[in-house]
Amino acid sequence: MGQSAFGWLDDLTRLYTPTATEFDAARRHRGAIESRLDAYLGLREMFEIGSLRHGTGVWQYSDADFLASLKGIQPDSPWTMLNRVKETLQNRFTSTEVVIRRPAVVCRFSDGHVEVVPAYPDMSGFWIANPADGWMKTYPRDHNQYVTEINKRHSGGAKRLARQLKVWKYLRNVPVSSCYLEMRSAKHLDGESGYSPIWDLYLALNKMHEAGLASMNDPTGLGSRFGACSSESNRQDAMSKFGTAVSRAQKAKDFHSDGNDEKAIEQLKLLFNK
Known part of the structure; x- marks a missing residue:
């Protein structure tokens, strides 16, 4: 049969289906990313989101994803926010390719990719870059x-x-x-x-x-x-x-x-x- x-x-x-430890190497970069963003842009909090956190990640394709809630005044354009985060992280990780892939800034480390979604808080949600255009409101939790x-x-x-x-x-x-x-x-x-x-x-x-x-x-x-x-x-x-x-x-x-x-x-x- x-x-x-x-x-x-x-x-x-x-x-x-990724194993429980599949993305541990990528996640180990979290502390350095948090410290850099907090020192140069001001960070309210950073927490894991996305498919790996939700249990819907795909082996060999999904990245470790974090939402970074920034301090300060939300700019008119999300491109301003994305470019600031990209520049800040690129200056810290000089040998790593750092690119914008809306709504995230992606750090392509040799041992795994990390996607950082910069955001500004509003009530219980967050404003992030809309993949199409402008801002969008998200409530990841x-x-x-x-x-x-x-x-x-x-x-x-x-x-x-x-x-x-x-x-x-x-x-x-x-x-x-x-x-x-x-x-x-x-x-x-x-x-x-x-x-x-x-x-x-x-x-x-x-x-x-x-x-x-x-x-x-x-x-x-x-x-x-x-x-x-x-x-x-x-x-x-x-x-x-x-x-x-x-x-x-x-x-x-x-x-x-x-x-x-x-x-x-x-x-x-x-x-x-x-």
Whole structure:
């Protein structure tokens, strides 16, 4: 008897799940980054955010992410903030490539990458650079709680689905925000009574494709809308890849429903470029 489609998808998900110590080397740079930012720009707090913290990181692709809440007056343009942070960190880590990748400043250390998302506090949230343009409001602790609650309700399904979508994004080079995929995954399962891996992979992809990768409202009702892509050209590229992905995920779902797991796995392999 051959492998089931569920089994193949589960193996893929485990393969791309980082180990507990995978990013310890990158995280060890945290103290030096905190000290530098505090000394030159003023730092209120810095804490870990992102997919590794949430349990949706992807092996070989995800970075260690931190939000750095800065002191002082918020400038008119987020580019001013990003350039200040980049210059400050580059002058400290002179042999390391430091680049801006909105909304973050990325330090590409030899033993791991660290993404620093500079921010200014406002009430219980933070203003960060919008990947598309201008400022956006984010509530990382509330967003994490939202995803975690739905994940518990579906016995880990929300985070597994988010990781699978991110694996697809990286293996197929889809220019779509990882945060967008994670929040869309949780929002999708928030409206479902149960979780079925093959079906929900198809449904989540199809919902985003049918919506045209439109920005989504913050499901917590707190922050700014979540954008999918950083430019219209990227959105068009992503839409084309989503269209192909929906077709393959639907075929995998249909073959699986008909009891033909061999054909279902063939479509999953095409979907994930495996």
